[in-house]
Amino acid sequence: MVFCKFKSMTQKKQSFHxxxxxxVLLLFVASLSxxxxxxxxxxxxxxxxxxxxxxxxxNQYCPTMLSESLRSDKVESQGNNxxxxxxxxxxxxGEINSIDLISDIEKDMVPTICKMDVxxxxxxxxxxxxxxxxxxxxxxxxxxxxxxxxxxxxEQCENIK
Numbered sequence: 080m081v082f083c084k085f086k087s088m089t090q091k092k093q094s095f096h097x098x099x100x101x102x103v104l105l106l107f108v109a110s111l112s113x114x115x116x117x118x119x120x121x122x123x124x125x126x127x128x129x130x131x132x133x134x135x136x137x138n139q140y141c142p143t144m145l146s147e148s149l150r151s152d153k154v155e156s157q158g159n160n161x162x163x164x165x166x167x168x169x170x171x172x173g174e175i176n177s178i179d180l181i182s183d184i185e186k187d188m189v190p191t192i193c194k195m196d197v198x199x200x201x202x203x204x205x206x207x208x209x210x211x212x213x214x215x216x217x218x219x220x221x222x223x224x225x226x227x228x229x230x231x232x233x234e235q236c237e238n239i240k
Contacts, residue, residue, distance in 0.1 A: 126204040130156040137163075144168075152213075162209040172214040181212065181221035188223060193230035202227040 134156035141153045145165075152164040167175075192198045192208060202208070202225070212220040 126159055126201070126206050127156070129201065130159065130161045130206060133161060159205045160207050160209055162211060164211050164213070166213045166215065166217070167220065168215050170214045170220070171216065172218045172220055175214075175220070177220045181223060184210075184212075185223045189225055189229060189233050192225050193233050199227070199230060202230060 134154040137151075137154040141151050144150050148167055148169040150166045150168050152166055154164070155162040188210070193202075198208075205227075208225040210223040212222070214220055
């Protein structure tokens with residue numbers, strides 16, 4: 080990640096939110112690898128218990144401050160969705176450009192998730208990672224969804240460059 084592209088400290092802080100998100104996800108890569116290597120069930124049957132385990136494991140650390148302005152509130156598993164809830168504890172929805180903020184975070188998050196073999200396997204089995212962001216008052220700032228199809232689209236765009 081290149082910090083010189085940021086115009087302000089606010090934009091630099093936003094990139095730290097992304098880094099914190101990735102660090103939380105990396106905590107569970109090893110457990111995912113172990114589950115996949117032992118599993119003998121069909122892909123559609125194995126994804127729900129895996130996501131349930133990830134959510135349960137991650138919630139042991141929630142809520143927790145990931146940086147001075149980002150808190151991981153909780154993680155949910157709903158069917159094939161793994162939903163991570165984050166609060167930007169210093170931000171007010173009325174004072175930020177939520178569309179640009181979510182777009183910037185997504186631009187960094189998608190390539191990172193899509194390039195990791197373990198997460199690609201989870202997405203290929205039909206999982207969808209969702210990150211929901213809230214302001215300091217609990218108002219929704221925006222959501223990010225990452226599916227296998229989004230990874231394929233990202234790769235196609237990269238190949239065009």
